[in-house]
């Protein structure tokens with residue numbers, strides 16, 4: 001008679017979930033016992049790193065990923081990146097052990113007292129099976145919930161004594177579910193007609209297009225309509241080639257400035273993004289006078305909370321295809337389209353490339369772009385340097401730029417480990433370069449260790465400005481002088497790298513950066529490159 005463990009591993013095999021990202025504890029060891037040789041356990045030293053790594057891996061492989069963390073304690077540590085996975089729309093199946101069922105009533109050490117409550121509201125579904133026999137079927141349900149639109153993380157708590165139970169009366173059937181929802185044909189006709197009738201239409205594209213491999217479809221609609229394309233504010237993945245002549249850059253992430261930017265358009269459609277992702281509160285109308293907004297999303301909650309616009313539920317890429325087939329083509333843009341130098345960044349570069357000691361952020365990023373191979377995958381968590389990075393590095397290849405949808409620091413370092421692992425597993429072998437601020441680097445720094453252990457050739461570049469620059473920008477905008485805790489001197493990244501077994505190097509000039517990069521691309525493991533930069537306080541808007 002097979003055990004619940006055997007039945008579950010069998011199911012995982014059939015679902016293609018043979019890599020487990022995790023950090024174990026006593027409540028998980030019964031699950032991991034006699035770990036099958038056809039499975040791979042990717043150890044991370046902190047649960048936020050486990051979830052971030054799995055997220056990067058899932059996005060790059062376009063498949064759900066499996067995470068295993070330690071009861072309530074590990075789940076608590078994982079929360080910041082679960083929140084991010086939820087907003088990234090990444091299908092993750094997160095499991096944790098719980099104490100022995102016989103003792104749960106008296107809440108012994110390590111009990112997850114309310115397991116289904118703890119990860120809410122940042123999971124689509126959370127559950128602890130009422131009996132061991134339900135574990136495989138609950139896992140199947142978790143998978144179905146994670147991958148259906150809108151995709152996202154789910155959580156399953158499994159008491160540690162379930163795994164050795166006999167698999168009697170167990171449903172281990174594998175099911176498939178759809179992952180795309182087609183738009184209502186009558187409603188899409190209506191939207192197409194409104195776009196065709198517009199005299200100055202605008203397209204606002206979001207990360208769902210990138211997730212759905214929809215760059216060609218996004219280009220086709222833009223070229224059919226000859227309409228400018230804006231990236232939705234703070235898009236976590238570029239929805240459109242930034243070098244395309246119809247690209248008009250990213251929208252600002254505040255109400256008033258966003259509305260101003262859209263002035264002059266009479267119809268705009270947001271496809272595959274929220275309406276809108278704002279950050280600072282800058283009072284103003286949601287939309288300029290005379291603009292009608294249309295919104296296409298596969299998430300009813302996202303459609304529900306939009307303060308303006310007429311929405312249509314549907315997959316972003318299917319909707320692009322449907323619109324392209326229905327709209328009336330135009331032969332030329334109504335007005336010339338201007339691409340801002342800072343591309344999808346919500347604000348311009350804060351520095352110029354002059355000044356050598358220390359270098360400006362722009363000079364650093366220009367040097368990196370010139371040195372990195374053309375097909376490099378860029379990862380960004382460098383809040384105050386967004387404008388400079390996007391000025392130096394326009395994204396012109398699909399799936400070559402990643403960041404987080406949430407703003408919760410500590411995602412991009414482990415995510416780049418997952419991305420690099422996927423590059424190797426898939427045989428694509430594109431290099432991964434992660435630009436991560438000296439402050440941001442500290443939140444999931446343990447990811448470095450996993451990159452070393454997995455021998456992943458990631459180049460981590462830390463622009464060191466010795467401060468929480470973006471918070472100084474925010475303080476200026478919100479007129480809150482005198483905030484403590486915004487300077488972070490005394491961090492030694494070469495020493496930190498060494499502590500995790502990684503190669504660390506400090507570079508101050510363009511030549512030193514070039515040499516360090518050339519060296520990094522030859523190294524079988526990760527490199528951490530620390531570069532002192534001029535501290536700046538860029539305007540947020």
Ligand SMILES: Cc1ncc(C[n+]2csc(CCOP(=O)(O)OP(=O)(O)O)c2C)c(N)n1
Pocket residue numbers: 080381382383384385407408409410436437438439440441443465467468469470471
């Ligand atoms: C988990 C988490 N904690 C705190 C913050 C608040 N926060 C936002 S940006 C930031 C500073 C980031 O500093 P750094 O990476 O050095 O980038 P810089 O702003 O200097 O470019 C902080 C602390 C956050 N967003 N997420």
